[in-house]
Amino acid sequence: MTWRPSARIVRPGGCATANLRGMALQPLLAWPDSNLNGGADYSVDFSGLLAPGETIQAFAFDTGGVGTQAWSYLSGTTATAWLSWAQAGSIAVNVCALSSSGATYQVAVSISVSATPALIAASPPTAPGADISAVNSATMTAWLATLPTSAPATGGWWNNANIPSYKEPES
Template identity: 80%
Template sequence: MTWRPSARIVRPGGCATAQLRGMALQPLFAWPDSNLNGGADYSVDFSSLLSPGETIEAFAFDTGGAGSQAWTYLSGTIVTAWLSWSQAGSVPVSVCALGSTGASYQVVVTISVSATPALIAASPPPAPGVDISAVNSATMSAWLSSLPTQPPASGGWWNNANIPTYKAPAS
């Protein structure tokens, strides 16, 4: 199964009531607190900022020297970085995404890093794999070519003249 971010996700989009009244409110975004030498994966979901049909082409995280980045990951409209913290205090992290229409979007997320070091220093897990959740010609061709061309004896998927076919396991 492909890894998906599930916690520490902020979702910018503004306050609908304020937008109707013509006010430009910039809500404050924050990730849960951490400690020096602590770390985790941190995400921003840009779905509410993108135009219909727009995708994220590139993105970047900037901790301003208060943390280090082990890896980044894109899953649909959610951008993620595994960050560890080397500076205490209220740390602003800028997260920028480039949309497929050429528009850029930037969000500043704050995290409060305690001066008390983490009891166990954080070490990043392996970087997540490639997200192939979107079915397109390339992913379908790759999947079909990985299937056997004869029905599996124990059941399962097989490539039947480029038609994915499922054989139920014998009872």
């Protein structure tokens, strides 16, 4: 299963009816309130700003020093960072994305951080995709050594001359 961002996703792109009238209004972008020492994953979906066929190549989150970033992750057009809050108040987080066409898109997202500390201090989970780095020659060799050398009758993985092979279970 692939990791997906939580419900704290904002989508910049302007107001469609205002754009029809020639105005370029940006709605206020805001994440749900948090607490001092609280944290979670926060996302910006840039799909409403990108041109057809344009993709995100790089992105950055800037909390202005009032938040700490544990990790960041890109899922399609959605940039995500796990942030914890070290200072209370009304905070603007700038999020910038560089597109495949060389354009940059920057949005400011507001969040209100309460001075009341979180009852349980936030602890970031493992970054999405972090376990991939554990797959290397040594771990593959060790895994292959644990597999049977002939196809299991009930189905499953087996070591076929050092080539991982899979046999579907019989119905």
